[in-house]
Amino acid sequence: MAVKIYFGGDDAALVLETGDRRYLIVSDTHLGYEVELAREGIFFPSQLPSILERILRLVERFNADTLVLLGDVKHRVSGVSWRESRQVIDLLEGIRSSVDRVLITPGNHDAGIMTLAQGAAEVMSGRGLMIGDAWLLHGHCWPPPRAAQARLIVIGHTHPVISLARGVGSRRKIFLLLRAPRHRLLKVLAAKTSKSPTRESGYGHGYVKLLVLPHFNNALQGLDLSNLLSGGRSISPLLRGDIFNLGAANILMLDGARLGSVKWYVESGGQW
Numbered sequence: 001m002a003v004k005i006y007f008g009g010d011d012a013a014l015v016l017e018t019g020d021r022r023y024l025i026v027s028d029t030h031l032g033y034e035v036e037l038a039r040e041g042i043f044f045p046s047q048l049p050s051i052l053e054r055i056l057r058l059v060e061r062f063n064a065d066t067l068v069l070l071g072d073v074k075h076r077v078s079g080v081s082w083r084e085s086r087q088v089i090d091l092l093e094g095i096r097s098s099v100d101r102v103l104i105t106p107g108n109h110d111a112g113i114m115t116l117a118q119g120a121a122e123v124m125s126g127r128g129l130m131i132g133d134a135w136l137l138h139g140h141c142w143p144p145p146r147a148a149q150a151r152l153i154v155i156g157h158t159h160p161v162i163s164l165a166r167g168v169g170s171r172r173k174i175f176l177l178l179r180a181p182r183h184r185l186l187k188v189l190a191a192k193t194s195k196s197p198t199r200e201s202g203y204g205h206g207y208v209k210l211l212v213l214p215h216f217n218n219a220l221q222g223l224d225l226s227n228l229l230s231g232g233r234s235i236s237p238l239l240r241g242d243i244f245n246l247g248a249a250n251i252l253m254l255d256g257a258r259l260g261s262v263k264w265y266v267e268s269g270g271q272w
Contacts, residue, residue, distance in 0.1 A: 012216050158176075210244055
């Protein structure tokens with residue numbers, strides 16, 4: 001089933017249309033992040049009201065019937081604080097009546113999410129799920145070989161931003177769009193699960209695109225592309241190896257407009 005893509009315009013969101021269904025996809029809400037800031041002496045208001053209002057506005061704007069939370073719904077990595085618990089429950093309860101389904105693909109910050117989401121959302125595998133021709137996952141782990149059948153893989157986790165000038169306030173969230181030969185991706189994914197590539201898996205046919213979503217929580221600073229190329233454990237394993245050429249990735253603004261490549265941005269000094 002083909003997938004049509006709509007960008008959120010002035011927000012870090014994506015809409016996939018398959019047949020008569022529309023899926024609103026947001027990533028990295030990191031509910032409870034302000035609690036960590038408070039421990040460091042930085043006092044920031046709760047982002048829950050803003051996140052909920054923006055999601056509901058996007059649901060109405062695009063007439064979405066399913067919401068997909070692409071991981072890191074909450075912020076604390078180990079365990080669940082009572083503030084996070086309340087915020088996750090309030091978010092899901094605030095959304096539930098506006099959509100038919102809420103799907104969660106857990107991220108590395110989502111310990112306890114299955115209990116918190118009980119009755120309000122469906123918690124899927126952390127390795128992702130297929131919607132039409134798109135495979136969706138948070139991105140902190142490898143997807144299964146079946147993901148190589150997709151025309152498009154969508155992940156979050158990396159929090160990409162660019163700088164318009166010097167200073168944190170000049171940072172802008174962005175999408176990243178990459179592509180890789182399908183056979184190369186399948187070979188790596190099969191090796192991760194000790195399975196041999198099969199003809200049914202789409203071995204050797206064409207390219208797979210990878211779309212990296214920015215974070216939805218406006219309190220997060222993000223990771224500038226100048227630091228992204230250095231790799232490290234903070235970015236998706238799909239971006240750390242030689243499957244996708246990160247330097248050749250296209251930088252997309254929130255409305256989907258193409259700015260240039262990551263290599264161009266870095267060589268220009270990390271500002272434009």
